[in-house]
Amino acid sequence: MKKLALYFGIGVFFGITMIKSEAASWFRIYEMFQFKSFHMYGIIGSAVTLGILIIQSIKRFKIRSFFGEEIHVPSKDKLIKAPLFGGVIFGLGWALTGACPGPIYVLIGAGYFPLLVVLGFAVLGTYCYGVLKPKLPQ
């Protein structure tokens, strides 16, 4: 229960961040793909720069988790076609709806209920991928 409260709290902080930084706004995503503002690039760039420092520090200094365990940072599968083809397909949907999976939940909570349609079809899209996976180039 304590752990679930922790995950919930992290989620709340993430949700507030998505609204307050405007990263969940369709307008900011549109503007980003028009290269008209540094805002989104600043957000992603500074998050990744700090992220690299965080993960390198965890590995180098063997920082332990809240529960005293060693922290395992998972690697991504060494694939080329799947991240490229999948990435392009996701990018099309991202620029259309202005939402990636995280902001979908945030925006539904914020009261933009048409995002429920996006969520429903995102689940359906994931299901279709799962079914077609053996036939797709990886």
Added chain:
Amino acid sequence: MHLLIDPWPWYIGGPAIAAVLLLLLLAEKSFGMSSNLRTLCTMAGAGKKTPFFNFDWRKQRWNLVVALGAATGGFLATNYMSADEGVKIHQDVVVQLNDLGISDAGKNFMPEALFNVEVLSNPKTLFLLALGGFLIGFGTRYAGGCTSGHAISGLSNLQLPSLIAVIGFFIGGLLMNHFILPFLL
């Protein structure tokens, strides 16, 4: 600047996202929001026929709780931490969107033409939202992650597949934004 009411500049938003990554790592989890879509499929029983969904979804319960928290955070920030909903995008973009029929650019957080509840009775807009959702769900799982899993977690961990995925995100995003969206709106 008032952090509670005013929108955050990028140099607060970016580090806040890095803090989410750090907190999840310290909680022995990884930052990746699209995994929940797979979990929802499994909960609906997709594992019976398709091996890709055949796993114990209870192990992913923590991530559903993060998503529930995210929705709660979205509710709190929108209702109690925002004075002005207008997103101050570049004036050129406002003019361009006005030409495309998005009249509330610069005035709202989300365009009413796409996300007002009334669109639920508009077949064309419903189709666009459904299409976008499908592409998001299919693409993220094929790519093995989304903006959080690849762009933030993966790039931070210097993963080559994540760099390839992010390049893919931008190829798809630029195609939609510049060549397809103008005909859809």
